[in-house]
């Protein structure tokens with residue numbers, strides 16, 4: 001059977017279990033991260049360099065965000081770009097296990113055990129898994145039949161992941177006393193390439209296709225699909241050069257001003273993307289607002305708050321202690337990214353299950369077999385349950401920002417976040433069970 005609509009190569013879609021193993025694991029890492037946060041208590045926010053906070057940060061950035069994005073890319077590269085990924089049935093489980101073990105090793109190596117060998121082992125697993133993933137994905141994307149803007153964004157995002165890993169490795173080598181630990185310069189660079197390069201460029205590239213398609217809006221303007229990506233990426237490279245120049249040749253003041261100017265420029269570009277998306281959504285032709293729409297709105301709101309916090313602080317360094325300011329900006333950025341990822345999971349998981357069941361049902365019908373009814377997309381995970389999850393997530397994040405000023409809000413905030421991830425896990429496992437049940441019925 002061949003599906004080909006709206007420029008999608010749906011007949012190239014990989015088996016459902018390839019992206020699903022990543023989607024099923026991501027919320028479990030979320031739960032683990034928030035349990036660790038509850039256990040450590042409010043003192044975890046004393047400093048951005050608290051080992052427990054670095055462990056939690058990577059349970060979320062690698063365990064939840066990167067895990068979901070890798071799963072989504074396994075699904076989207078063949079469908080959006082028509083690119084076949086080399087040996088995906090064999091490599092996806094290997095990459096998945098490597099990413100899980102590498103993330104656990106990195107988190108434990110920082111926090112519970114502080115063992116040197118664990119840090120080395122985690123580096124091997126992370127390089128092995130993510131390195132392989134980047135390599136096979138870039139090959140697939142360069143060979144892709146269609147070379148539209150999303151493909152270019154995906155390529156830049158993967159290169160940014162590689163840069164993030166290299167910078168993370170330098171930091172890890174600093175902790176292992178192999179080289180100097182360049183704080184905060186290298187740490188800031190690492191998280192900027194991670195958030196702006198790897199995460200934001202992918203979100204943007206996928207939005208270019210998914211928002212006009214799912215929300216029936218006009219297409220994004222040319223400046224966003226053509227010129228934006230190279231300008232954004234070159235600014236990130238200039239940031240990298242500024243930091244390395246300053247570390248190598250001094251002239252710290254000059255490079256610090258350049259760094260601030262470039263970061264400001266990148267944040268402004270992100271702001272422009274948000275304005276363009278809101279403008280398109282205002283012109284949308286379909287009235288119904290789904291959960292992805294609301295999660296997207298929430299993400300934009302908090303990114304906007306994060307950007308404002310950053311600019312206010314740049315002009316008033318007394319406003320709040322520097323370290324704490326970075327934590328507040330960090331929470332806003334995380335909150336936005338996790339909201340976006342959450343919304344995407346709620347959109348992609350029911351769509352994939354529905355699509356695969358439809359395909360199986362049609363195959364059975366073509367063989368002349370009688371087939372039972374399969375659930376509609378909105379019956380796979382009910383909207384009202386998603387709203388519960390969104391409300392818990394939102395309240396938890398508000399309280400966590402509040403906890404930066406009133407410590408009392410900490411425990412309730414983290415508890416609500418933990419509950420929201422328990423719900424997300426339950427919804428995704430529930431959807432998977434429904435999929436297995438209906439598949440069995442069709443094949444019976």
Ligand code: HEM
Nearest residue numbers: 048049057061126164165168169171172183187191194195
């Ligand atoms: C192989 C993968 C990675 C390794 C080895 C790694 C390593 C590290 C290390 C060693 C630190 C501590 C820095 C310090 O002590 O100053 C750190 C901090 C951090 N990393 Fe990673 N990292 C990796 C991937 C990522 C990714 C994909 C992201 C995504 C955005 C990320 C985001 C962060 C953040 C937000 C911090 C905290 C910075 C702060 O203290 O404010 N990391 N990383």
